[in-house]
């Protein structure tokens with residue numbers, strides 16, 4: 001019997017997860033198809049019902065469902081509960097279990113691809129959605145010196161700051177006005193874009209969450225957006241001579257954790273990177 005893994009999100013046109021997850025499944029010769037299930041919020045219930053079927057191993061969860069899904073699964077692991085968001089669902093004989101692999105993917109990408117460890121570092125985090133929650137939680141757990149959260153919806157940023165147990169890290173929510181961003185960007189060792197600004201196919205494609213002149217050369221700028229690979233924020237940072245990291249490594253590393261949860265097989269990281277890069281190149285060539 002062919003089995004399925006779904007990807008639940010909306011929009012999904014930007015996603016390259018089906019390409020690199022299918023490459024990993026094929027590498028192991030597994031009779032499993034990874035499918036993008038474009039899921040607007042009103043269809044989420046139907047998609048979860050589909051996931052409970054015997055032929056489904058589970059699903060990845062992406063924008064904008066990560067926080068909602070935490071409330072809809074039958075159980076979730078402690079990490080997903082602490083973060084308040086689920087990005088991976090496993091179907092265990094009709095019961096759905098939620099996990100969060102974004103946190104581990106983020107830390108691994110920062111360490112392996114930029115030599116960055118959060119301990120004692122000052123972080124400016126742009127965004128307060130599901131991905132930002134995983135990032136903020138990870139930085140606090142890794143004993144960052146400070147995590148400053150700036151989000152268009154200020155209440156959402158305050159709620160995230162309130163939800164973190166601070167563990168010695170200074171955590172606060174700030175406004176996204178130019179003066180506030182300028183001050184916190186100047187002091188940051190790491191600036192993270194966890195908004196969907198700049199994402200291909202999203203409502204703010206072509207836009208940067210931070211103006212170039214607010215970026216100083218002493219920070220590392222990490223954009224979680226991976227499509228396009230060179231986002232407006234990364235372009236701005238490069239123009240200011242600042243070190244940058246794009247979203248692909250985090251995507252592959254979080255996907256590798258998911259792959260192991262769904263299949264019980266070791267994730268073929270190199271195969272996944274190659275397929276991910278090829279999928280991004282193919283999307284760029286089509287435009």
Ligand code: NAP
Nearest residue numbers: 063064127128129130131152153195196204224247250251
């Ligand atoms: P989400 O839960 O829907 O959150 C979206 C975030 O973006 C919110 O903070 C939202 O602010 C902000 N935002 C959206 N449009 C905006 C605009 N026009 N101006 C200012 N802020 C805006 O989504 P998510 O799951 O956290 O994902 C966020 C981004 O990270 C997506 O691009 C996703 O592809 C990327 N991501 C990448 C990885 C990776 O592995 N590289 C992993 C996870 C996510 P409000 O609260 O004000 O609406």
